[in-house]
Amino acid sequence: MKTSIVGYPRVGSLRELKFASEKYFRKEITETKLQKTAKALRLENLKAQKESGLDFIPSNDFSFYDGILDTAFLLNAVPKRYTSLGLSHLDTYFAAARGYQGENGDVKALAMKKWFNTNYHYMVTEIDDNTEIRLADDKPFTLYQEAQTAGVKTKPVIIGAYTFLKLARYTGKKTAADFVSDTAKAYTEILNKFDSLGAEWIQIDEPCLVMDMTADDIDIFKQLYTEILKSKGSVKLLLQTYFGDVRDCYQNICKLDFDGIALDFIEGKQSLNLIKENGFPQDKILFAGLVNGKNIWRNNYCNTLSVLSELKKSCGEIVLNTSCSLLHVPYTTKNETKLSSETLSYFAFAEEKLTELAELKEIFSSENPIENEKYIRNRQLFSAPRRGGVNPAVQEETAQLTDADFIRLPEFAEREKIQKARLKLPLFPTTTIGSFPQTAEVRANRAAFRKGEISAEQYEDFNKKQIAECVALQEKLGLDVLVHGEFERNDMVEYFGEYLDGYVFTEKAWVQSYGTRCVKPPIVWGDVSRAKPMTVKWSVYAQSLTEKPMKGMLTGPVTILNWSFPREDISLKESAYQIALAIRKEVLDLEANGISIIQVDEAALREKLPLRKSDWKKDYLDWAIPAFRLVHSGVKPETQIHTHMCYSEFADIIQDIYNMEADVITFEASRSDLTILDALKKNHFRTEVGPGVYDIHSPRVPSKEEIKTAIRKMLDRIPAEKLWVNPDCGLKTRGNAETVPSLENLVNAALEVRNENL
Ligand code: GLN
Ligand code: ZN
DSSP states (O other), rough: EEBSSSSSOOOOTOOOOHHHHHHTTTTSSSSHHHHHHHHHHHHHHHHHHHTTSSBBESOOOOSSSSSHHHHHHHOOOOOOOHHHTTTOOOHHHHHHHHEETTTEEOOOOOOEEEEETTSSSEEOOEETTOOOOOOOEEEEEHHHHHHHHTTOEEEHHHHHHHHHHHHEEEEESSOGGGHHHHHHHHHHHHHHHHHHHHHEEEEOOOGGGGOOOHHHHHHHHHHHHHHHHHHTTTTTTEEESSSSTTTTHHHHHHHHHSSEEEESSSSTTTTTHHHHHOOOOOOOEEEEEOOOOSOOOOOOOOHHHHHHHHHHHOOSSSSEEEEEOGGGGOGGGGOOSSSHHHTTTTTTOHHHHHHHHHHHHHHHSSSOOOGGGHHHHHHHHHSSSSSTOHHHHHHHHHHHGGGGGGGOOOOOHHHHHHHHHOOOOOOOBBOOOOBOOOOOOHHHHHHHHHSSSHHHHHHHHHHHHHHHHHHHHHHHOOOOSSBBBBBTOSSHHHHHHHHEEEEEESSOOOOOEEETTOOOOOOOEEEEOOOSSSSSSHHHHHHHHHOOBEEEEOOHHHHHHHTTOSSSSSHHHHHHHHHHHHHHHHHHHHHHTTOOOOEOOTTTTTOOOHOOOOOIIIIIHHHHHHHHHHHHHHHHHHEEEEEEEEEOGGGHHHHHHHTTTTSSEEOOOOOOOOHHHHHHHHTTOSSSSESSSOTTSSSSOOOOHHHHHHHHHHHHTOGGGGGGGSSSOOOOTSOHHHHHHHHHHHHHHHHHHHHOOO
């Protein structure tokens, strides 16, 4: 049995590419220097892969920013506004990725979107009626040759024609169907070129095949590949799918002339069944994605081997593969100095996954697999619970939950009345989403405390001073519901993770989120519980400084879980309920300490919505929404529960958002697109709403008039007594220079519209 991976991380194990790119952006190094760093990282990856014994080594999985953007350049689908800047090739590329402002012009970046159900983001290709799809770049060939020169024969990786066309945005009249013929031609040319370079296999990534497909989609897919496969020459084509199963097109795929088909058996719940029920073409090789490319836990060899034996019954040759690119996991556990070797032995980051592939290959090929020493060692890892992983009290608590624990009483209309009477807020109450600017001082104070340079007392005194200034500022501005400013938080998930038992943290385990931005998700190690109060002290102190309501500020269980590496030994639902119970204790503590409004952020609720609509409820919403309710179902009717979401695309889950039973929801609403408000109206949405009246992602100060216009537009669609006025997200990334005048305008706009409506 041979082994393969779909792709490898590329930012460098110590984020070398990120730092070099950022230096290049600041004009501190030349392009030659940046290219040198990139090449060194690529060669390092190839070396690690080759030494591990990996059979199919990818090339062209490298990117300076994003693989879809690379494909747009490869296929000449780059908007004129970038190519006409007259910049070098690399700078044109970065202009499309990040926008450009300088001597040659002023253009915004391409739009960015979440890559399927991951935390990675890709750049959206823009295609207009004049776009001429053709082969226009040689990066994949250069990288293939670079590897060849280094003595490594690779399997070049290209984003597939279907996924490329499917994910593009069409700005003119033409649609994907109009570009099928040119795109097929370009891919044929790519294959022929690789053929002439001597490549044996080409991997074509088609993750869009795991989404719901219409008859038209299937048509486009068939047309593209019938054409492409017709003249592929002697190269072998591997159709690579990931992030799910291909239930809508399995039969079509099998009929086409691919040489290999790669399926995901980790997230593809139906993959095994599809093969069992329909068989697998004997003339093709199955690349079985059995090593999880998205999570960091060690592979369970026993399970993997049993699926492999099952597959053996229907398939000819099988290659052991990762379920998706290793881009979504960190590089290596070797750089972790704080976690014990015992803890680390449970983790497999990219490099350790290479070892797993090699071990599985050895075990599977041995006469007596279960006597293999590596197999036995792996079995031991899974035979007993992880140290610190089990907390019987937590398990009992979740086991004893009853339906009543998920129900907030009394019902909304009654709560609303009680809260209005208690809080006595004016019409269009003004508030913010929680954080205030994290100045260099604030960050330096946190860092100094972390490094032990200042005492806990000094640290707290500094934060209290910040809170006091923040409260005074909000009072001066005339905001109605105040916040403490979140100066103690590095990150909305990491902060809570550090207070929760059951979490562990890494030091260098970075994963690319987009471009040069990386995140370091915490790891859910075991049963989660609240070790001690997490925010009460800050909120109570802030409340002591004002007569106005001070909003308590927490992150919700679904967001905490979605931005962590989750456990694989219990369900996501179980983990979510455990986290919910921990946050619930904090909510009740805040309430008991006199906090009358509590916001539980679910910034990432939508992120892990399954890729297929038919799976939304049963696989996700049916536990995610109850988990949120569990957090606040225990509060008194007079305590007002807010939630916040960093997006407004929830028209399709509007009922579920309502079922969260929050009293107020704030969300992003861009000035131009208020369609979500129409949807709220149509669905008789009862929750009070604060659609952001200005965009905090830009340093621009919105004028009072502009905000008034936004509020009036909202009033066309939302009853006055339901409307809140707030920015569209937290202010932590902004400076005070723009925050103060922006909020001033916001408060004044609300005041004036209020007067018009009295
Ligand atoms: N309360 C958080 C803040 O204001 C919310 C952040 C977010 O929505 N991403 O920073
Ligand atoms: Zn937000």
